[in-house]
Amino acid sequence: MCGIVGYTGAKEKKEIILDGLKELEYRGYDSAGIAVLSGDDIEYFKAVGKLDNLIKKTENFQSYGPGVAIGHTRWATHGKPTELNAHPHLGKESFVVHNGIIENYKEIKDELEKEGIAFLSQTDTEVIVHLYEFYLSQRLEAFEAFKKTVGRLEGAYAILLISRSAEGKIFFAKNGSPLLIAPDGEDVYFASSDTAVIGRAREAYYLEDGDYGYAQMGDILLYNGESEISPKMKPLPANVDTARKDGYRFFMEKEIYEQSIVTADTMLGRVLDSQINFEEIPQGFFDDVEDIRICACGTSYHAALTASYLFERISKIRCSVEIASEFRYKEPLLQKKTLFISVSQSGETADTLEALKMVKRAGLKSLAICNVDNSSIVRESDVSILTRAGIEKGVASTKAFATQVLTLWMLSLYLAQDRGIDSQILSKEIEAMRHIPVVLRVEESLHQKIHRLSKRYLHGHGFFFIGRDLFYPLALEGALKLKEISYLHAEGYPAGEMKHGPIALADSELFTIALMPSTILSDKIRSNVEELSARDATILAISAEPFDIADDFIAIKHDSHPMTEFFEMMLVTQLLALEISVRLGNDVDMPRNLAKSVTVE
Ligand code: F6R
Numbered sequence: 001m002c003g004i005v006g007y008t009g010a011k012e013k014k015e016i017i018l019d020g021l022k023e024l025e026y027r028g029y030d031s032a033g034i035a036v037l038s039g040d041d042i043e044y045f046k047a048v049g050k051l052d053n054l055i056k057k058t059e060n061f062q063s064y065g066p067g068v069a070i071g072h073t074r075w076a077t078h079g080k081p082t083e084l085n086a087h088p089h090l091g092k093e094s095f096v097v098h099n100g101i102i103e104n105y106k107e108i109k110d111e112l113e114k115e116g117i118a119f120l121s122q123t124d125t126e127v128i129v130h131l132y133e134f135y136l137s138q139r140l141e142a143f144e145a146f147k148k149t150v151g152r153l154e155g156a157y158a159i160l161l162i163s164r165s166a167e168g169k170i171f172f173a174k175n176g177s178p179l180l181i182a183p184d185g186e187d188v189y190f191a192s193s194d195t196a197v198i199g200r201a202r203e204a205y206y207l208e209d210g211d212y213g214y215a216q217m218g219d220i221l222l223y224n225g226e227s228e229i230s231p232k233m234k235p236l237p238a239n240v241d242t243a244r245k246d247g248y249r250f251f252m253e254k255e256i257y258e259q260s261i262v263t264a265d266t267m268l269g270r271v272l273d274s275q276i277n278f279e280e281i282p283q284g285f286f287d288d289v290e291d292i293r294i295c296a297c298g299t300s301y302h303a304a305l306t307a308s309y310l311f312e313r314i315s316k317i318r319c320s321v322e323i324a325s326e327f328r329y330k331e332p333l334l335q336k337k338t339l340f341i342s343v344s345q346s347g348e349t350a351d352t353l354e355a356l357k358m359v360k361r362a363g364l365k366s367l368a369i370c371n372v373d374n375s376s377i378v379r380e381s382d383v384s385i386l387t388r389a390g391i392e393k394g395v396a397s398t399k400a401f402a403t404q405v406l407t408l409w410m411l412s413l414y415l416a417q418d419r420g421i422d423s424q425i426l427s428k429e430i431e432a433m434r435h436i437p438v439v440l441r442v443e444e445s446l447h448q449k450i451h452r453l454s455k456r457y458l459h460g461h462g463f464f465f466i467g468r469d470l471f472y473p474l475a476l477e478g479a480l481k482l483k484e485i486s487y488l489h490a491e492g493y494p495a496g497e498m499k500h501g502p503i504a505l506a507d508s509e510l511f512t513i514a515l516m517p518s519t520i521l522s523d524k525i526r527s528n529v530e531e532l533s534a535r536d537a538t539i540l541a542i543s544a545e546p547f548d549i550a551d552d553f554i555a556i557k558h559d560s561h562p563m564t565e566f567f568e569m570m571l572v573t574q575l576l577a578l579e580i581s582v583r584l585g586n587d588v589d590m591p592r593n594l595a596k597s598v599t600v601e
Helices: 013-027 051-057 105-114 126-137 142-152 251-257 259-267 298-315 350-361 376-380 399-418 423-434 444-457 471-486 495-500 522-534 562-583
Strands: 003-009 031-038 041-048 067-074 094-102 155-163 170-175 180-184 187-191 203-206 211-216 219-224 227-229 291-296 318-323 338-344 365-370 383-386 462-467 490-494 510-516 538-543 552-555
Touching: 003 013, 003 094, 003 155, 003 170, 013 031, 013 051, 013 067, 013 187, 031 051, 031 094, 031 155, 041 051, 067 094, 067 155, 094 126, 105 126, 126 142, 126 155, 142 155, 142 170, 142 211, 170 187, 187 211, 251 259, 251 562, 259 399, 291 298, 291 350, 298 318, 298 338, 298 399, 298 471, 338 350, 350 365, 350 376, 365 376, 365 399, 376 383, 399 423, 399 562, 423 562, 444 552, 444 562, 462 471, 462 495, 462 522, 471 490, 471 510, 471 562, 490 495, 495 522, 510 522, 510 562, 522 538, 538 562
Parallel strands: 291 318, 291 338, 338 365, 365 383, 462 490, 462 510, 510 538, 538 552
Antiparallel strands: 003 067, 003 187, 031 041, 031 067, 094 155, 155 170, 170 211, 180 187, 180 203, 211 219, 219 227
């Protein structure tokens, strides 16, 4: 949710922290702050809104020489996005940044208030710094005070704390929220995600739950429980170029255009001439699997829902899909022969992660479809398949969705192979799959057409995206994309359900985006759209075949297989959302109220 950066060393500290925060800003951006401690000098700055406001505020500040610095970009959970609520939170001589939620903060706050300690903010985080200073006042040594503080905290956290009481040290702790340490000689960097430190260090340690310790002048002292452990370093990616805009107006636009390449990457070494191969999956992994349960949130949930059609139809295995936040609390009946699949771009989504932990406790096998290696979900899962979409910066997910669906489709074929799928059917699937990178090449003429059309869809009282079968989850995803970045009301609906209620909304100001494939239930969807047209709804049809009664029509070309139609229509709906949002003057990459990685429930 929020982004954290820290540094201890002798380099100019403001630049390191702000550069790192810039890379993480997409995770949360309602306020930001930085604190620097160098010798006896303490400086801190906070600003509401995007990071640029903080950058302006710190224009005339620099800090060379040995010292420590921490920074934070926030997405509000407790307390409004104000300067007082922005991190770092301060005590008398210490500062803290935190990502996650301290569940027992009220209890701690009450205790500290009874001791006469005053609080400035409405946040849960502020208790950490006051508790630390309270223990200091009880004559505990600085690290002991930090350790005791962490011991009191319940909930999820990644924490960095600096204090005059511990010159040159950054204290850290992690439980449930991501944090890494990247040392480079006498410099030590901290971040909640590796993009913030790429280029500064070559390797990093991704902290495990329960880790805590401190870093000072290149030394790292790391504990888990009472035992000191040595950090196991992993190489960091070499550059962040792929995460920059490359001349596109928005990251989202760039990421839509990248889909052709990343889907090809995702298939590399996995889609062979006549079979699907996953080196990640150990032999016999599926042997005793009787059914599949998938959990995910948002866009990833839509990818999962798409997969449920594929698993049942192609792999002939029962598959159910659930929204992770619902699944967690429904007291689901779990049996050991169910394979649990989690789908997540970030690998840090709290609800999905908790659902995974829950099924693990119940003894189920787990498999993750994830875009971020070393993420919490990957580390928790028995087996992980990475989606290879590259860093996704646009808050509205596009290329991650494309690679998730593709990976799940591959997996459905892999399972079907295991269960003896007819070789001709398999070959046809593989042929269609190999065609996807071609399908996803954005033609200038298509983008132009969607740009022109978009001006007719800026008003009205709502959008219905409708589809059947595989195209129903795609309708859900098309509607989600549009509402996220245009702030217009949009719903995805199974086309066959419209007459059971929603059709009452139909009039010329109701925009229907009709996903009309030629390969699946084409006559059925035609009738559904005709019913809407008869009630004067405005219809934008996306189809390979012309459809006379549509008010607007976008032709697709690749209609040889349901999945080629699926991916081409996906592209159209993404571009439509993008163009509508641009015309409305919205911030496409950082839509209001949203964050890229949702690490709180
Ligand atoms: C929408 C979007 C979100 C995420 C959801 C799950 O464009 O990106 O709906 O899909 O928050 O996130 P991950 O996939 O990281 O678990």
